[in-house]
Amino acid sequence: MEEKISQDFINDPFVQLRQDLGINKMDDQNDPVAMVLRHKDVRKCAHNYKTFKSGAVPGRIVVPSEVDIRDTRQIPFEVDPPEHGAYRSLLEDWFRRPLKEDYEQKLKGLIDKEIEKAIQSDQIEVVSELALHIQSRALTLLLNLPLQEAETWISWGTHVFRSEETKLDASKANILYNYIDSQIQLSKDKPGSDIYSVLLKTEYNGRLLTDEEIRGIMILTFAGGRDTVINMITNTVAYFAKNKAALNFIKSHPETIGKAVEELVRYFSPLTHMGRVVTEDTIVCEHAVKSNSRISLCWASANRDETVFENPNEVILDRKINPHVAFGFSHHKCLGAPHARQVLKLLLHSLIQKVESISINSHEDNLETWGAVQRRVGYHKLLVTISSLK
Amino acid sequence: MAKITFITTDGNEHVLEGSSGSLMELATDNNIHGIDGDCGGVCSCATCHVHVQADHWDKVGPPNQIEADMLEFDDKVTEYSRLACQIDLSQEIDGLVIHVAND
Numbered sequence: 001m002e003e004k005i006s007q008d009f010i011n012d013p014f015v016q017l018r019q020d021l022g023i024n025k026m027d028d029q030n031d032p033v034a035m036v037l038r039h040k041d042v043r044k045c046a047h048n049y050k051t052f053k054s055g056a057v058p059g060r061i062v063v064p065s066e067v068d069i070r071d072t073r074q075i076p077f078e079v080d081p082p083e084h085g086a087y088r089s090l091l092e093d094w095f096r097r098p099l100k101e102d103y104e105q106k107l108k109g110l111i112d113k114e115i116e117k118a119i120q121s122d123q124i125e126v127v128s129e130l131a132l133h134i135q136s137r138a139l140t141l142l143l144n145l146p147l148q149e150a151e152t153w154i155s156w157g158t159h160v161f162r163s164e165e166t167k168l169d170a171s172k173a174n175i176l177y178n179y180i181d182s183q184i185q186l187s188k189d190k191p192g193s194d195i196y197s198v199l200l201k202t203e204y205n206g207r208l209l210t211d212e213e214i215r216g217i218m219i220l221t222f223a224g225g226r227d228t229v230i231n232m233i234t235n236t237v238a239y240f241a242k243n244k245a246a247l248n249f250i251k252s253h254p255e256t257i258g259k260a261v262e263e264l265v266r267y268f269s270p271l272t273h274m275g276r277v278v279t280e281d282t283i284v285c286e287h288a289v290k291s292n293s294r295i296s297l298c299w300a301s302a303n304r305d306e307t308v309f310e311n312p313n314e315v316i317l318d319r320k321i322n323p324h325v326a327f328g329f330s331h332h333k334c335l336g337a338p339h340a341r342q343v344l345k346l347l348l349h350s351l352i353q354k355v356e357s358i359s360i361n362s363h364e365d366n367l368e369t370w371g372a373v374q375r376r377v378g379y380h381k382l383l384v385t386i387s388s389l390k
Numbered sequence: 391m392a393k394i395t396f397i398t399t400d401g402n403e404h405v406l407e408g409s410s411g412s413l414m415e416l417a418t419d420n421n422i423h424g425i426d427g428d429c430g431g432v433c434s435c436a437t438c439h440v441h442v443q444a445d446h447w448d449k450v451g452p453p454n455q456i457e458a459d460m461l462e463f464d465d466k467v468t469e470y471s472r473l474a475c476q477i478d479l480s481q482e483i484d485g486l487v488i489h490v491a492n493d
Contacts, residue, residue: 040459047463096426258430308456321456322432330463333435337428 010235010268012313013373014301022285024298026371028064033294034287035273035370039305039325041285042297045276046329052276052295054332055080061275063296063370069170072177074220075213081331090202090209091217091335094195095142098339103141108346110137110147115350119388123361126382131233132158134343135226142339143195143221152179153222158230180218184211195221225336231270231366231378232344238382239264239315240351241358249317251352256318261344266324267315269300272368272375274328299325300375356387392484396440398423399493413488414438414475424490431475433457436464438474439491449483466491 017024018037026033036042045052058073059066073079076087097103114134118124136150143149156175187196199214209217240247250260273296280291289295303324304312327334334340364381367374396404396417408416417425417438426437433456442450453461453472461471471491477483 043459043463259432262429262432262434320432322429323434323456323460325434327435341428 010376012301012304013375014298015304015306017373018301018305021287023287024301024371024373026373028294029068031060031065031067031294033063033275033296034284034289035296035298035301036284037298037301038285039302039308039323042299042302042325043329045284045295046297046325046332049080049084049331051279051282053080053279054078054084054276056277060277060294063273063275063294065275066173069173070177070219072212072219073216074223075216076335077220077224077332078216084331086204087217088335090204094198095335096338098142098342104342104346106141107138107342108349110134110141111343111346112350112354115347115354115386118386119354121386123383123385126234126237126384127158127230127379128381130237131230134233134347135229138229138339138343139222139225142225142336144198145194158227176219176222177215180215180222181211183218184214221336224334225340227378228270229340229343232265232268232340233347234378234382235268235270236264236344236347237358237384238360238363238379240355241360241384243315244357246315246317247351247355247357250348253318254349254352257345257348259319259322260317260348261341262322262324263315263317263319264344265326265341266303266309266319266322268378269303269324269326270377271326272300272370272377273298274332297325297329299328300377354389356389358387359385361385392479392481392486394479394483395487396422396425397487397489399490408479411479412475413440413477413479414473416479417474417490422490424492425474427475429475433460433473433476436460436473437492439464439466440472440474440488441468441491442470442472443487443489444470446486446488449486450477464491 014037022038022041024035024037026035036045054061055078057067058078059070061078076084079087111134114130118130124130132154136153137147140147140150184196187194187200191197199209199217202209250257275294275296278289278291278293278295282289284295303326306312327337361383363379365376366378366380368377391407391409393405393407404422406416406420412431414425414427414431418427428437429435447470450472457473457476461467
């Protein structure tokens with residue numbers, strides 16, 4: 001059984017460059033980036049942390065660079081092995097809690113409620129009224145905080161680091177940093193079972209984590225899982241609106257949901273790429289790259305590599321072999337992946353249990369520009385009507 | 391029904407029986423430590439890395455290209471490495487002994 005759905009929902013803008021050159025050169029605030037486009041090269045560079053490091057000046061491996069808007073190192077994201085592994089092992093159990101049954105039940109209740117609310121409205125704006133709400137409320141479970149806390153995060157809008165006017169906005173970023181500092185202080189004053197309290201008791205190398213380290217872990221948790229999860233949810237809703245057959249396929253074959261989650265994440269690739277700083281003059285895909293320059297690992301392009309994926313531009317909901325890199329690869333795999341996978345899995349369950357069809361009333365694309373390439377990563381606005389299953 | 395022995399990194403042996411699905415599913419259904427199966431078995435995460443006991447290698451055989459490419463970047467790879475999600479349970483692998491690669 002194989003369900004193939006052809007459409008140009010999210011195209012692959014890197015295809016020509018990937019086939020011809022394997023690299024896309026772009027500028028970013030006078031700190032150029034060579035985007036690595038082929039699946040094998042992306043995995044090779046991701047694995048080679050000695051030549052392509054994450055532990056550079058804080059913010060530099062992010063594209064667009066955040067060097068000018070933050071000094072705090074995101075942990076374990078901007079740390080290389082062996083320290084990376086030591087930090088990650090402190091956090092791994094906490095970030096795998098989404099796989100526990102009671103967590104899953106709570107998350108399911110929360111997502112079901114949001115979908116029911118959406119069905120009851122004549123029309124809903126998916127980005128700000130559904131995706132942001134699910135993302136924020138689900139995050140209260142991950143951080144083990146009261147549901148009410150999500151209201152603050154929802155009030156920040158969809159982009160913590162960005163304003164409408166500029167790509168990077170230090171004043172907006174400071175809202176998050178100041179909030180995190182105040183939360184750390186609150187947990188110091190009144191310890192509980194939330195993530196801040198747990199981190200305040202956590203030891204690294206025989207000493208307690210510093211406030212700066214906790215800050216770095218929390219900035220990563222908030223920033224890394226915000227736009228990505230919002231794009232994932234919004235694209236999923238849009239995809240099923242445009243492909244009713246796909247929703248029906250999952251309704252008839254709910255056992256494929258696990259594979260469908262991986263396939264949708266591959267296809268959407270909610271995070272287009274992530275940078276590394278080059279530590280020595282070297283060659284990537286037959287292109288010379290200089291020490292102290294930047295490359296980026298383009299997950300979105302690698303996930304459409306025709307030498308790896310059969311029919312890469314088709315969503316094959318029950319794709320059996322799917323070595324996608326949407327959650328990164330090698331040491332720096334996404335720490336929030338278990339949570340993100342559960343959110344999408346339970347969203348699919350909720351949609352097949354409650355929804356008859358979805359129609360798009362209007363939309364505004366969220367386009368990213370990477371040098372000569374433009375990619376639609378999601379939507380700024382997506383107005384839909386969701387009909388209840390009879 | 392195939393009987394499979396999983397040996398975890400702490401040296402403990404776990405003997406499990408199953409007749410369908412993959413070795414990864416058998417392991418995760420029985421909470422075998424070190425086998426997570428994060429991607430559900432589509433060869434994307436390598437969290438089900440195992441070392442097949444050398445004298446049992448012929449029972450399972452080598453990985454295909456996509457699986458081999460995945461294992462190539464795993465620090466714990468050996469000549470007997472496989473991903474448990476890519477080994478189907480069947481009578482042919484009855485008696486198989488595998489060592490879990492990760493802690």
